[in-house]
Amino acid sequence: MTFQSAYITRMRPQDILMPVPAGLACKPGGFHIDPVRPVERAVITHGHSDHARPGHGAVLATQETLDMMRLRYGDNFAGSTQAIAYGEEVRLGDVTVKFYPAGHVLGSAQIAVTCKDTRIVASGDYKDAADPTCAPFEVVPCDVFITEATFGLPVFRHGDAADEVKKLLASVALFPERAHLVGAYSLGKAQRVIALLREAGYDAPIYLHGAMEKITHYYQSRGVALGELRPVKGMKKADLAGTITLAPPSATSDIWTRRFPDPVTAFASGWMRVRARARQRGVELPLVISDHADWDGLTATIAATGANEVWVTHGQEDALVHWCQMLGLAARPLDLVGYGDEDEGEAAPADEAEA
Amino acid sequence: MNRFAELLDRLAYEPGRNNKLRLLTAYFRDVQDPDRGYALAALTGALSFKHAKPGLIRDLITDRADPVLFGLSYDYVGDLSETVALMWPKRDLPGHNNPPPPTLTDVVTTLRTLGKTELPKQLARWLDELDETGRWALLKLVTGAMRIGISARLAKTAAANLGDKDPHDIELMWPGLTPPYRDLFAWLEGRSEKPVNSDPVPFRPVMLAHAIEDADFANLDAADFIAEWKWDGIRVQAVAGRDERGHPQARLYSRTGEDITKSFPDLLPSLHLPGAIDGELLVLRDGRVQTFNVLQQRLNRKVVSPKLMKDFPIHLRAYDLLGDDDNDLRELPFAERRARLEAFVRKLNDPRIDLSPTIAFDDWTALTAARADPASAGAGEDADAVEGVMLKRRDAPYLPGRPKGQWWKWKRDPHIIDAVLMYAQRGHGKRSSFYSDYTFGVWTKGEAGDQLVPVGKAYFGFTDEELLQIDRFVRRNTVEKFGPVRHVVHEPDQGLVLEVAFEGLQRSPRHKSGVAMRFPRISRLRWDKPPREADRLETLERMLRA
Numbered sequence A: 001m002t003f004q005s006a007y008i009t010r011m012r013p014q015d016i017l018m019p020v021p022a023g024l025a026c027k028p029g030g031f032h033i034d035p036v037r038p039v040e041r042a043v044i045t046h047g048h049s050d051h052a053r054p055g056h057g058a059v060l061a062t063q064e065t066l067d068m069m070r071l072r073y074g075d076n077f078a079g080s081t082q083a084i085a086y087g088e089e090v091r092l093g094d095v096t097v098k099f100y101p102a103g104h105v106l107g108s109a110q111i112a113v114t115c116k117d118t119r120i121v122a123s124g125d126y127k128d129a130a131d132p133t134c135a136p137f138e139v140v141p142c143d144v145f146i147t148e149a150t151f152g153l154p155v156f157r158h159g160d161a162a163d164e165v166k167k168l169l170a171s172v173a174l175f176p177e178r179a180h181l182v183g184a185y186s187l188g189k190a191q192r193v194i195a196l197l198r199e200a201g202y203d204a205p206i207y208l209h210g211a212m213e214k215i216t217h218y219y220q221s222r223g224v225a226l227g228e229l230r231p232v233k234g235m236k237k238a239d240l241a242g243t244i245t246l247a248p249p250s251a252t253s254d255i256w257t258r259r260f261p262d263p264v265t266a267f268a269s270g271w272m273r274v275r276a277r278a279r280q281r282g283v284e285l286p287l288v289i290s291d292h293a294d295w296d297g298l299t300a301t302i303a304a305t306g307a308n309e310v311w312v313t314h315g316q317e318d319a320l321v322h323w324c325q326m327l328g329l330a331a332r333p334l335d336l337v338g339y340g341d342e343d344e345g346e347a348a349p350a351d352e353a354e355a
Numbered sequence B: 001m002n003r004f005a006e007l008l009d010r011l012a013y014e015p016g017r018n019n020k021l022r023l024l025t026a027y028f029r030d031v032q033d034p035d036r037g038y039a040l041a042a043l044t045g046a047l048s049f050k051h052a053k054p055g056l057i058r059d060l061i062t063d064r065a066d067p068v069l070f071g072l073s074y075d076y077v078g079d080l081s082e083t084v085a086l087m088w089p090k091r092d093l094p095g096h097n098n099p100p101p102p103t104l105t106d107v108v109t110t111l112r113t114l115g116k117t118e119l120p121k122q123l124a125r126w127l128d129e130l131d132e133t134g135r136w137a138l139l140k141l142v143t144g145a146m147r148i149g150i151s152a153r154l155a156k157t158a159a160a161n162l163g164d165k166d167p168h169d170i171e172l173m174w175p176g177l178t179p180p181y182r183d184l185f186a187w188l189e190g191r192s193e194k195p196v197n198s199d200p201v202p203f204r205p206v207m208l209a210h211a212i213e214d215a216d217f218a219n220l221d222a223a224d225f226i227a228e229w230k231w232d233g234i235r236v237q238a239v240a241g242r243d244e245r246g247h248p249q250a251r252l253y254s255r256t257g258e259d260i261t262k263s264f265p266d267l268l269p270s271l272h273l274p275g276a277i278d279g280e281l282l283v284l285r286d287g288r289v290q291t292f293n294v295l296q297q298r299l300n301r302k303v304v305s306p307k308l309m310k311d312f313p314i315h316l317r318a319y320d321l322l323g324d325d326d327n328d329l330r331e332l333p334f335a336e337r338r339a340r341l342e343a344f345v346r347k348l349n350d351p352r353i354d355l356s357p358t359i360a361f362d363d364w365t366a367l368t369a370a371r372a373d374p375a376s377a378g379a380g381e382d383a384d385a386v387e388g389v390m391l392k393r394r395d396a397p398y399l400p401g402r403p404k405g406q407w408w409k410w411k412r413d414p415h416i417i418d419a420v421l422m423y424a425q426r427g428h429g430k431r432s433s434f435y436s437d438y439t440f441g442v443w444t445k446g447e448a449g450d451q452l453v454p455v456g457k458a459y460f461g462f463t464d465e466e467l468l469q470i471d472r473f474v475r476r477n478t479v480e481k482f483g484p485v486r487h488v489v490h491e492p493d494q495g496l497v498l499e500v501a502f503e504g505l506q507r508s509p510r511h512k513s514g515v516a517m518r519f520p521r522i523s524r525l526r527w528d529k530p531p532r533e534a535d536r537l538e539t540l541e542r543m544l545r546a
Helices: A002-009 A063-073 A161-174 A189-199 A210-221 A249-253 A255-259 A275-280 A295-305 A317-326 B002-013 B017-030 B035-043 B054-062 B067-077 B080-087 B104-113 B119-129 B132-143 B152-162 B167-176 B182-188 B214-219 B292-296 B306-311 B334-348 B364-372 B380-385 B464-476 B537-545
Strands: A018-020 A023-026 A031-033 A041-043 A056-061 A078-083 A089-092 A095-101 A109-115 A118-122 A144-149 A180-183 A206-208 A229-231 A244-247 A264-268 A285-287 A309-315 A330-333 B225-231 B234-242 B248-254 B275-285 B314-324 B353-355 B386-393 B407-411 B415-426 B435-446 B449-458 B478-482 B485-488 B497-502 B504-507 B515-518 B521-526
Touching (some): A056 A063, A063 A078, A063 A210, A144 A317, A161 A189, A161 B017, A180 A249, A189 A206, A189 A210, A189 A244, A206 A210, A210 A244, A249 A255, A249 A264, A285 B002, A295 A317, A309 A317, A317 A330, A317 B067, B002 B017, B002 B132, B017 B035, B017 B152, B035 B152, B035 B182, B054 B119, B054 B132, B067 B080, B080 B132, B104 B132, B119 B132, B152 B167, B152 B182, B225 B407, B234 B314, B275 B292, B275 B334, B364 B386, B380 B386, B415 B449, B415 B464, B415 B537, B435 B464, B435 B537, B449 B497, B449 B515, B464 B478, B464 B485, B464 B521, B497 B515, B515 B537
Parallel strands (some): A144 A309, A180 A244, A180 A264, A264 A285, A309 A330
Antiparallel strands (some): A089 A095, A095 A109, B225 B386, B234 B248, B275 B314, B386 B407, B415 B497, B478 B485, B497 B521, B504 B515
């Protein structure tokens, strides 16, 4: 009766993981992945604030993700914590979970949930492009692949980030009397831009907005080489000519920018691929550098996992679901709410705030 | 092509004029002939090939991409060329046999001779070879829709900067030059002599006036000046001559030297005497000068239809003569040029060209009176189209640019209203951290009593210090935010009154208030005035009727 036993051991994927208002719930394992509301037990993919929130009972995540949560939310961000390494497997209830690198930011992980013979991979946010500041993405074969779709349209193809940094350096050379302000998300993107600048041979000090300092120093403490970094606070306006400063995107159109001599406003983001988006934000120098897989990355990854079912979370779900269906894969949007770019969903910053 | 694309890409985002110039000059310095010449031609609008239609671009992509994915992408991006540039399938040819991407020169020279049927295939080949930005620039170039905020004048100025030359010199020789402008660049780089303009109908850089201030009159003697009305039209230079075979040629230039002949074919037959007239382009109906609003409806039209020419009859009001047959008159004093002009216009004897009359005045008091009431000082029924007076020194030669003390403009006082600040938006570039674009309104009767209705937008007129003050006011008095727009408090007793100056008013069905202002700017901040005392819409409506 092989048919019978296969029926017993193969669970329906939706019995293992299902979307509920608090996030992705794993009933047989008794936990939620990246819950957006406080839950008893949370398994967290990475440290961005839309995925890693405070107030859970127990948190399972990589050491880096736990450290980042602690930096952001203080020591009491969760009842208890457990660190897990890439490649490590733990049993939770009736399932096992195993973490794999997601290549998104330092410490980011895909979470493989296996119940009986069925393996679902919740990839969180991921990118398959090279990044000197985090472990490279690994393809994890699975039955169901849960993918983000932030850049899930074929117009999003991100190219080599090194070329974008060259663009920035060419601008610095052309306008030596102006300051260059690079808007970049403070966790991950900023450090990647700095590391890319260093790879491109830029060895002058790089300046940081106050909101960047803690997390960037944490990266350095984890052995990510970023060269000489200085706080921009307290610098004389004239001394900032010809320099590069990293700041959260919202700060680049803020009163804060008045301390810079005739600043060139750059923004490092996958969104910069589309002109209207860049113009809307008043960006003068768009740098197409993304933390997320682009269209080619998403489609190649889905194919490589061998999954015959794909669940699409936040982003441009429609196009990616359509693409999967063209290939004969079962695909559906998960309609999870509460995820997006971490600084994107942020309410407009307090304008008068000094940072 | 990729280097040119990079330039366009950067220019499209750069708001500052000086920075645009630097980007352009750097390009002209770094890039070799003939590519840079074709770039200059593209930026000055000197290239014209049969443009590819959007339909063709759409066909190209639907042959290569899933229609649903294309539809979703186009919805998201909103621009056809950009969508196609971004989602064009990557060619997956392994190895090193891929042809190099085309240069700008390849593209321009190929397009010149390419037949219509071969265009789709050639375009597809180039799109295969270029990167995203290159594809975007190529599609913008071939569809003739560059729209990156670069005027021909700016591009020429950037070229002039390459050799520390005066852009006027380039304007002068421009009509005689052809792409890729090797002779021009050779001269700019000091490798050869200045190219000579063999054009029989060249543009001459125009002479401009300074705005006069009250204090200036004390140092000026009325007897040294000739006064004319300042007409509210567009400044043009009408040049007629004969080419080397003796055929008559005529051309109409804008004040920046742009050739605008094609827009005014109805004026050409009137330019039948060799010479160069400096004057104002106006619309005349039954001998009466129409306001700028009327003239505006003839401007920027792609097609100049017979109906348009009939409904908006064009006219040239002459006020200076720069060339008379082969003689360059620019060194002569203005009084002498004026006499030559009068004779020239008489000889032309054409109903479409007349003389801008001079205003008789003995002293500044008399001129002040004339300016205050042009109708009774000689302008008669044309007074509505007068926007002030011009003062020209009798002995002034015709000098390019804005030389000191030679010509003065003395505009009529602007209209002034007190309006209430309603919404504020961030500016661009240097002003991106300031709320510097203001929507203001005046009171009108609404369903629930008096309410403010927006009547215009202004983003200049204030000093840097005032900008700081308004910015602070906006930040502290925001009621609501809609994306980049802040709703600023505007209640009868709470809010900021702005004194707004403007040049004219016209009816506009597109505005809720039914009126649109010409050239509005903030002239004063009325911190002292409560919003309830600001002006009412009725005041503006009366101005419309007047």
